Structures are given as structure tokens and as C-alpha cells.
Amino acid sequence: MxxxxxxxxxxxxxxxxxxxxxxxxxxxxxxxxxxxxxxxxxxxxxxxxxxxxxxxxxxxxxxxxxxxxxxxxxxxxxxxxxxxxGGVPLRPGVARVMNWAARGGVKLALVSRSDMEPVRALLMATARARGGVPFDVAILRGDVTRMAPDPEAMEAALIALNLGPARALAIVDTPVALHAARDAGLRTLAFPGRLAETEPEDFEGMTIAHALGPEALISAWRGESREAAE
Known part of the structure; x- marks a missing residue:
């Protein structure tokens, strides 16, 4: 697999x-x-x-x-x-991972509680930094009736990707997203953002990335728990 x-x-x-x-x-x-x-x-x-x-x-x-x-x-x-x-930088390693995925035929999905306009604005603002790599699937707030920590959006992404949860990895920045991904049966990589600063215990025992990289992704997908500072 x-x-x-x-x-x-x-x-x-x-x-x-x-x-x-x-x-x-x-x-x-x-x-x-x-x-x-x-x-x-x-x-x-x-x-x-x-x-x-x-x-x-x-x-x-x-x-x-x-x-x-x-x-x-x-x-x-x-x-x-x-x-x-107006412009916002990508987080460390995001562009590297997206280009790695595109070269390797790994599909990319985005799940967001935002509407289309903010998501479109962010993607347009970061297109050059991503090397133009697009998302294959986007599940936004208008596509679901229940928000995370409910797994509906994660499950919808898997359906759109036509994949079972064992073949995908969720990258999550908050405990809410973590719970949604796990309830959808997904393995997860913790990439905590500022909103997760008050709840670091939710990511204990997980692979935690401070910058994304292929090694951390594969480690998390295989279920190997380790600190990953790419």
C-alpha cells in the first residue's frame, strides 16, 4: 500500500x-x-x-x-x-511538500471551515510560492452541514478523492481538526499553528512537524510517533 x-x-x-x-x-x-x-x-x-x-x-x-x-x-x-x-507567506515546508506530492502523483485535498472567497484569495496569493501546484479536491463550509470536530468534511474529501482512509494522511493544525480526521479513520500529522498553543497535550504521542517535509509525512502515515523538525 x-x-x-x-x-x-x-x-x-x-x-x-x-x-x-x-x-x-x-x-x-x-x-x-x-x-x-x-x-x-x-x-x-x-x-x-x-x-x-x-x-x-x-x-x-x-x-x-x-x-x-x-x-x-x-x-x-x-x-x-x-x-x-494582500499576501501571506506559506508555512515552512508547505511548498516543498506540495511540489513533492505533485511530482509523485500524490493527490492534494483541502478541508476548510472558510467560504470560497477567502480560500480563493489565499490560493491566488500563494500560487507562485506553491509553484502553481493546485488542489485536486476542496471541501469548504458550504459543502457540509456539520463542522469539525465532526468528521463530515474529512469523509467528504475521501469520497471526492475516491480513496479509503488508509491511503491518505491528514495534516492538522488544531485539536479540532485532529479529532475530525481521526474520527474519519485517517492517520494524522500534527502541524500545530498558533491556535494550538494552549492545547499542546492534544498532540502528545504524535508525529509533530515544525516544518513540513516528505520524511515526516511518511513517518506519520506509517504510524511512527516521533518529533519531526524538517
Whole structure:
């Protein structure tokens, strides 16, 4: 059996975008005259459990306030796309791995809780750095009804790839994505981003990459636990 596909479990596995996402939310609040201003700690806590599309709705419920969460979410996604289009560097080793996969015939999939516009903006902004290597499959928030840690998106990626979980590896940057991948039966490589800083224990015993590289991918897919600093 050979490794036939890599599933990137969120745009945070491609680029460190959490701070831009937080800024986009705060810009949306200002645009609609709402006095909220999420600190990093507030944003990280809202992101930690995953499971829904509506951070604003959950935060409003916590405060006992009423807002148009759908409108806020739409404005946030637009601001986020604009910020991403301004340019963002790929995380260490991402371009190397994507080119390695393309040369070896390993398919590439992206799973994201974002809408099409932010994802398109990120991919356009990083196309040159990736050497133009595209994704074969993209499963975005509009393609599923349940968000990570539910495995629906990961399972949909496998269906689109026409592969069983044993033939693919998920690259995950947060515990939420990790749980979704594991529940879909996938082996995983931990590539923790900033949002995972408060929960490092979730990645204990796993292959952990601080920079992506083929050796770490193969090690994780084979189920070998080790620290991998490519």
C-alpha cells in the first residue's frame, strides 16, 4: 500500500492566518457599529471547541445580546478575503511538500471551515510560492452541514478523492481538526499553528512537524510517533 493523498485540514495548515481572521472579525464589528473587539484570548477560546459556523452568534448568546450573525459572518468573510489577497507567506515546508506530492502523483485535498472567497484569495496569493501546484479536491463550509470536530468534511474529501482512509494522511493544525480526521479513520500529522498553543497535550504521542517535509509525512502515515523538525 502506498500513500496516495494528503488532506490539509484547514487553511491554517497552509499559512498562519488566525491573526488575520481575528482582525477581519473586529473589522466586521466596526463596519456594523457593534462595540465588540475580540482580544486574541477571546478569539482563541471561541475557536477552540469548533462545531459551528457562527462565532458571532455564540458570542452574542454568551453576552445575552441580539445581532444579525449571518450578516456579520458575511462581512467578516469579505474582510478576511481582502486581507488574504494582500499576501501571506506559506508555512515552512508547505511548498516543498506540495511540489513533492505533485511530482509523485500524490493527490492534494483541502478541508476548510472558510467560504470560497477567502480560500480563493489565499490560493491566488500563494500560487507562485506553491509553484502553481493546485488542489485536486476542496471541501469548504458550504459543502457540509456539520463542522469539525465532526468528521463530515474529512469523509467528504475521501469520497471526492475516491480513496479509503488508509491511503491518505491528514495534516492538522488544531485539536479540532485532529479529532475530525481521526474520527474519519485517517492517520494524522500534527502541524500545530498558533491556535494550538494552549492545547499542546492534544498532540502528545504524535508525529509533530515544525516544518513540513516528505520524511515526516511518511513517518506519520506509517504510524511512527516521533518529533519531526524538517
Amino acid at each position: 502506498t500513500l496516495e493523498a494528503l488532506i490539509f485540514g484547514g487553511i491554517g495548515t497552509l499559512a498562519e492566518v488566525a491573526e488575520l481572521d481575528r482582525a477581519a472579525w473586529n473589522a466586521a464589528f466596526r463596519a456594523h457599529g457593534i462595540s465588540w473587539n475580540w482580544s486574541w484570548d477571546t478569539y482563541a477560546e471561541l475557536m477552540r471547541p469548533g462545531g459551528d459556523r457562527q462565532l458571532a452568534a455564540r458570542y452574542a448568546a454568551h453576552l445575552g445580546e441580539s445581532v444579525d450573525a449571518d450578516l456579520l459572518d458575511h462581512t467578516h468573510q469579505n474582510h478576511f478575503a481582502t486581507m488574504l489577497a
